[in-house]
Amino acid sequence: MLPNIAIIGRPNVGKSTLFNRLVGKKLALVDDRPGVTRDRREGPANLLGLEFNVVDTAGYEDEDAKSLPGRMRKxxxxxxxxxxxxxxxxxxxxxxxxxxxxxxxxxxxxxxxVVLLVNKAEGRAAESGILESYSLGFGDPIPFSAEHGDGV
Known part of the structure; x- marks a missing residue:
């Protein structure tokens, strides 16, 4: 049985794009509109010779548990x-x-x-976001670009 790795974050940070890159095909919908991913999606992945099951999750939102975003959060x-x-x-x-x-x-x-990844880190526009991310307390963040594959 492969270990499970869950990809989480708020809506529209690139979770599904990273998921698709890790599984090697477009299994998850990717859109600029938040809330496109509503259910967990799973797939086998291989990175640097490590095999695992990756889980794409819906955007984590602070909503009432009975609402759709609340159920997605659960x-x-x-x-x-x-x-x-x-x-x-x-x-x-x-x-x-x-x-x-x-x-x-x-x-x-x-x-x-937890491993912290800072997406959309191509170019200088993400430098301040990378520096800010240290305050979250998860150690050194890993800058990458899910769309372009940089840092993956």
Whole structure:
């Protein structure tokens, strides 16, 4: 059985683009509109000779548990609880948002180890977002570009 790695973050940070890159095909929908991913999507991945099952999750939002975004959040929480590792993705160009900070607080309270990735890090536009990400407390962030494959 392969270990599970959950990709999490707020809407539109590039979770599904990273998922597609890791599984090697376009299994997850990618769109500029938030909320396109509503259910968990899983697929086998291989990176640097390591085989694992990667789980794409819906954007983590602070909403009532009975609403659609609230149910999507619950699915994300379940994915992290069942994972051996969580990849927390933030958008380097946008910098940290209050929702990123809320997700980080929740992740620090979970038992699942976390790796922080700063997406959209191509070029100088993401430099301040990369520096801000240290304040989340997950160690050195990994800058990358899910769309272009830089840093993956």
């Amino acid at each position: 699915q994300t929480e379940m994915a992290v609880a069942g994972a051996e590792l969580a990849i927390f993705v933030i958008d380097g160009r946008a910098g940290l948002t209050p929702l990123d900070e809320e997700i980080a607080r929740w992740l620090r309270s979970s038992k699942t180890p």
